[in-house]
Amino acid sequence: MPTHDATAAVPKQTRPTRPWDAFARPRLALDAFEHLVGGVGTAILSLIMLLWVTATAVACLVGVGLFLVPSALRGLRAVTDRERARLSQWGPEVIGPEPGTGPTRLRDAIADRTTRRELRWLVSHASVGLLLGLVGLTLPLTAATNATFPLWWRLLPEGEATDSLGVITVHDWPSAFSVSLLGLGWVAVAVSCEPVLAWLQAWPGRRLLSPDAGTDLALRVTQLTATRAAALDAHATELRRIERSLHDGTQNRLVAVNVLLGAARRAVERDPAGADAMLEQAQGAAEQALAELRQVVRSILPPVLADRSLTDALAGLAADCPVPCRIDAGVPTRCAASVEATAYFVVAEALTNIAKHSQAEHATVRVRRRDDRLLLQITDDGRGGADESGSGIVGIRRRTEAHDGTLELTSPPGGPTTLEVSLPCGL
Incomplete structure (x- = not known):
């Protein structure tokens, strides 16, 4: 007999929906807009840095730029580290080189793979990244301008009251409300496109500013090597602690027990009362040794x-x-x-x-x-x-x-x- 999936038979529209799902995409678009704002900031820094790197490269042709190379490389690393920090706030952490490990000479910078990747990102982010950011900022502003058009169109001079694209010229209230309806369309476009624009803007940074595939493995091997050494040190320290506890405490107690038992044995015939006192001391020392030994054992694993x-x-x-x-x-x-x-x-x-x-x-x-x-x-x-x-x-x-x-x-x-x-x- 063929099986029947009960959940598949339930019409899709009858399944319960959560009321807050309708706000998920606007919230995503708002987060993307905030991401794009930060991207525009780093894109402007990238454009300034690109001009400085270009000026340094041109000056190197006559030799003067060689003195500017260290400052240009430090500025490049500062801008890329700022972008890494920004990207890490909105997704998986982007790990950069250790501080102070970047090249300072032109020859070293040319040979350094990380610096070359950072330069490629600089060009991309200062151009395409800046363009995507500006488009991402323009869409919500356009949507807001058109959606609220009926509130302020009467303040514009006659003949200049048009929508953002200049397609609809407004002369009366019906045409003003038509611009407002167009603004709602712009809202839908902004909500749909903002996450895509944010992803496209961040993609070069995640691709070029992240470490090479083998870097994480090398860092992990280094970390495991350090933790293995720490484990061995901790083990050796624990062994020394146990040895000191046994030597300074339990061993001394047992030596005292042995001495007291020997003295009591010799005093049995001469002074039975004194021998009994020594045996009592020996018993007390043995009990203390057992207590200390028990404490040492419990300190190893309670x-x-x-x-x-x-x-x-x-x-x-x-x-x-x-x-x-x-x-x-x-x-x-x-x-x-x-x-x-x-x-x-x-x-x-x-x-x-x-x-x-x-x-x-x-x-x-x-x-x-x-x-x-x-x-x-x-x-x-x-x-x-x-x-x-x-x-x-x-x-x-x-x-x-x-x-x-x-x-x-x-x-x-x-x-x-x-x-x-x-x-x-x-x-």
Whole structure:
């Protein structure tokens, strides 16, 4: 028996429509108009820069322009960086070269592929980009002029009251309203064409000012190399911390237990009462050694993370913090164990720093999961002025970057201090 699609049988006009869909295209046209306005601004800068580059090139024929090349190249890079920033506000980020890495000599500029691409964009944007921007600005103005024509046509001298194209000459009210109807047509044209004009204006910039195909991969390899080194450093630091904890604490306790047991053994026959006291001391030292060993093990990977959740582990940290701390955690699902351990370390180290240095009266830890990222925000109302020169912040950054995460520290003098960490959640 043939199957029947029930949704296909529903007439298209009977399906529910959202009332705000009708405003989607006007909003898109308005955004495109704003984009075109910014494009006209950079196009004017490009035209000025093109004239300066042309004058420099002509002056180079007689040798004088060689002194102007560095300033022309810096101006070119400044204009292209401004366009990259503009394009990044309206779509995918356009990554430019590192600041201060551009060529400063004519020979280097000719050989530099990025500079040649920037020159091609300069010519395109100063000509076609400027033209598209002016057309994009003219369409809404024309539409508004014609649509509102009945409101002010009587103010024009007789014989000069015409529409924007001069097709309709207005002598009476009916012809004035016909211009207004023509203005509504211009509104439809503007709404339809503005996004297209904005895309055409931005296309050369996205094509010529973006890095080459292999650049992103090279940057990613460099970043991964740096994070791998940070992971190794963090691992080595953690091993040294564990070694110091075992050597300075647990090992000394066990040595004391061994000494006390030896002394008690020798004193059993001579002084049974003294031997009993030594055994009691040995038992106390053994219990302290076990407690310290348990603390070292918990610092490697807190059992509460495996037994319960990250929220419960952070609640335990807040309870032990000398500064009153509130935990605001909204993590409905579990993350990878290594990510949760890193988040635990970050919060633990941050709360330790707050207790030692901030003179804060209250702290807040906020944890959220957004898409595939775990976001941590630790805030305190202390004196502020924190920087990354302290070993605690350096350790947090190394741990974070080892997991391909990011860290931002905001701590103006007088406070408050905010530490924001973003970690990939893993699988």
